[in-house]
Amino acid sequence: MIRVVVVDDHEIVRKGMIAYLQTDGDIEVVGQASSGFAGVEVILQEKPDVVLMDLIMENGTGIEATKQVMEKFPECKIIILTSYYDDKQVFPAIEAGAFSYLLKTASADEIVQAIKKAVIGENVIEPKVANKMLTSFQKDTLKPHDELTPREMEVLLCIGNGLTNQEISEKLYIGIKTVKTHVSNILSKLGVSDRTQAAVYVHRNGLL
Amino acid sequence: MIRVVVVDDHEIVRKGMIAYLQTDGDIEVVGQASSGFAGVEVILQEKPDVVLMDLIMENGTGIEATKQVMEKFPECKIIILTSYYDDKQVFPAIEAGAFSYLLKTASADEIVQAIKKAVIGENVIEPKVANKMLTSFQKDTLKPHDELTPREMEVLLCIGNGLTNQEISEKLYIGIKTVKTHVSNILSKLGVSDRTQAAVYVHRNGLL
DNA sequence: AAGTAACTCGGACTTGAGACGGAGAGGAAA
DNA sequence: TTTCCTCTCCGTCTCAAGTCCGAGTTACTT
Numbered sequence: 001m002i003r004v005v006v007v008d009d010h011e012i013v014r015k016g017m018i019a020y021l022q023t024d025g026d027i028e029v030v031g032q033a034s035s036g037f038a039g040v041e042v043i044l045q046e047k048p049d050v051v052l053m054d055l056i057m058e059n060g061t062g063i064e065a066t067k068q069v070m071e072k073f074p075e076c077k078i079i080i081l082t083s084y085y086d087d088k089q090v091f092p093a094i095e096a097g098a099f100s101y102l103l104k105t106a107s108a109d110e111i112v113q114a115i116k117k118a119v120i121g122e123n124v125i126e127p128k129v130a131n132k133m134l135t136s137f138q139k140d141t142l143k144p145h146d147e148l149t150p151r152e153m154e155v156l157l158c159i160g161n162g163l164t165n166q167e168i169s170e171k172l173y174i175g176i177k178t179v180k181t182h183v184s185n186i187l188s189k190l191g192v193s194d195r196t197q198a199a200v201y202v203h204r205n206g207l208l
Numbered sequence: 209m210i211r212v213v214v215v216d217d218h219e220i221v222r223k224g225m226i227a228y229l230q231t232d233g234d235i236e237v238v239g240q241a242s243s244g245f246a247g248v249e250v251i252l253q254e255k256p257d258v259v260l261m262d263l264i265m266e267n268g269t270g271i272e273a274t275k276q277v278m279e280k281f282p283e284c285k286i287i288i289l290t291s292y293y294d295d296k297q298v299f300p301a302i303e304a305g306a307f308s309y310l311l312k313t314a315s316a317d318e319i320v321q322a323i324k325k326a327v328i329g330e331n332v333i334e335p336k337v338a339n340k341m342l343t344s345f346q347k348d349t350l351k352p353h354d355e356l357t358p359r360e361m362e363v364l365l366c367i368g369n370g371l372t373n374q375e376i377s378e379k380l381y382i383g384i385k386t387v388k389t390h391v392s393n394i395l396s397k398l399g400v401s402d403r404t405q406a407a408v409y410v411h412r413n414g415l416l
Numbered sequence: 417a418a419g420t421a422a423c424t425c426g427g428a429c430t431t432g433a434g435a436c437g438g439a440g441a442g443g444a445a446a
Numbered sequence: 447t448t449t450c451c452t453c454t455c456c457g458t459c460t461c462a463a464g465t466c467c468g469a470g471t472t473a474c475t476t
Contacts (some may be wrong), residue, residue: 149452162405165433177455186433194462195433196404199371203411217469357422385425392464402432403463 005031007039007065008054008081013104017052022077022107027115036065043069043076052111055082055093055141070097077118081111087176100124117197144190145205152189155182159195160202210327213239213254215273216262216289221312225260228316235323239330244273251277251284258326260319263290271304273376278305285326289319308332352398353413360397363390367403368410 004027008014021027031046033039036057045050051069057061066078077099077116093101100114114124148156158168165183169176182193183195192198202208212235216222222240229235239254241247244265245397251259263270263314270277274286285307301309306333308322322332373391377384391403400406410416 093476151453159404160408162400162402162408164402164404174453175455175456175466178453180434184436187434192369192370193434194372196367196372196407199404199407200368200370200411203408225440359423382423385424386423388464389424392466395464401464 001028001047002026002050002115003028003030003046003134004050004052005029005033005043005048006052007032007033007036007042007054007057007062007078009057010054013054017108017111020118021112021115024112027112036063039065040068044073047073047076049077050115051076052077052115053078053080053098055080062187063093066093066096066098068199079111079114079118079124102126104201118188138163145201147189148186152186154180156186156198156202159183159186160208162199209239210258210323211236211246211254211256212260212323213237213247213251213256213259215241215244215250215270216260217242217265218262221262225316225319227319230321233319235320240255244269244271247273248276252281254264255281255284257285258323259284259286260323261286261288261306262289263368271301274301274304274306287319287322287326287332310334323401329391353409353415355397356394360390360394363387364394364398364410365404365415367394368416369393370407 001202004021006014006029007162008017011034012173014034018029018032021029023038033042034057036053039051039053041075042048042183044095051204052060053066062080062082066080068074069078076098077101078097079102080093081104099118102111102114102124103126106114106126110124117124145156152174155168160172163171165179169179172179183198186198187193187195190201192201212229213334214225214229216225217227219242222242228236229237238256239250240267244261247259247261261270261274270288270290274288277286278283282305285308286305287302287308288306289310289312290301302321307326308320310319310332311334314334315321317340318332325332352365353361362380363376371379373384373387373398377387380387391406392404395401395403398406398409400409
């Protein structure tokens with residue numbers, strides 16, 4: 001039997017969730033709470049295998065509750081349930097030690113599956129959230145030129161080939177003023193101060 | 209006996225040379241001429257083993273004579289004798305088929321040795337001329353930046369790192385005017401038109 | 417003694433580069 | 447619809463860059 005605690009300040013959500021979970025023969029709801037503060041008490045007392053935790057609550061956020069639980073009871077698998085995938089608290093929740101991260105748009109069955117996976121060590125991350133995480137992690141290894149627009153990249157490569165603004169404007173069939181605008185944007189995006197350094201950047205990063 | 213023909217428009221040189229060569233028991237002077245034109249006639253008639261040919265003569269140059277002889281009598285070893293090592297006709301002479309290339313500053317004994325070496329297939333090239341030939345051959349594989357002075361190379365590498373003239377002047381403890389002078393010289397030596405192209409050159413040739 | 421090459425600097429000059437601010441057109445997403 | 451991004455372009459302005467000229471200094475070679 002999988003021992004579960006449900007923490008959510010919306011009573012209707014909490015009750016409904018519990019009712020559904022009880023229909024599954026492998027799951028036993030051993031506790032519930034309507035705030036993060038109360039949730040920590042219940043969890044530390046019942047020592048459940050899995051916790052379903054709402055992220056946004058009136059009395060103490062899910063983040064704080066998660067942190068406190070992980071400090072004293074790190075074996076616990078906390079599944080975060082939230083309404084918005086672009087919530088700014090996604091990453092703090094992960095950092096706090098949440099094990100899985102689901103949206104409330106997920107079907108009841110998905111939630112059950114997430115609980116069962118949690119006990120065997122598999123975490124479930126909502127695709128859109130996973131995407132956000134991925135791009136976030138990549139941001140550390142993100143090269144400055146990745147934020148260049150396609151047109152700017154074209155111009156940058158021209159600079160890397162030693163072309164002047166005039167030559168670039170002729171090659172790309174645009175005005176020299178436009179080239180200057182692109183160059184200015186490129187320089188500030190790359191964090192360099194002139195085209196020569198931009199050319200050096202191109203070759204140092206093997207863009208050619 | 210080594211059969212030799214001497215071609216030189218200066219009578220005193222010709223006579224002196226012949227007189228000296230005759231003192232060597234292995235050499236026999238079988239003909240002489242005071243112009244390239246006449247020289248060809250004598251050579252084709254006498255079929256000597258070796259020819260001592262002056263490069264600069266009034267009637268037909270040694271170059272032309274050498275070419276004509278090599279066409280009809282290629283086995284002949286023609287030794288070019290000239291006064292100046294930086295003569296512009298050095299390479300045309302070699303191309304025409306001259307076998308050895310000596311300066312008139314060479315000692316009489318050196319000339320005799322050159323003759324004896326010629327018959328056994330060894331050619332003798334004046335060191336300075338050889339040097340000129342070498343650097344000439346190397347010029348094909350010579351990178352433009354090889355002719356940069358050490359200081360210019362320093363400046364070029366700075367450019368390759370994206371430094372401005374001001375920054376270079378501070379790094380090398382010289383005036384910005386001096387930097388500009390170096391940059392100008394660098395650009396013309398590399399055959400590029402601005403510092404950006406110079407920076408590209410640096411990276412394309414792996415100078416950093 | 418004379419020549420050559422490298423390094424240094426000066427002044428005057430032209431021009432390309434880049435910054436700054438503004439702006440319109442088109443497309444994609446909320 | 448509105449917002450946002452991209453691409454496009456304009457004018458103005460400042461300054462670094464580069465050219466062209468000359469010139470003085472070493473140091474090495476002839």
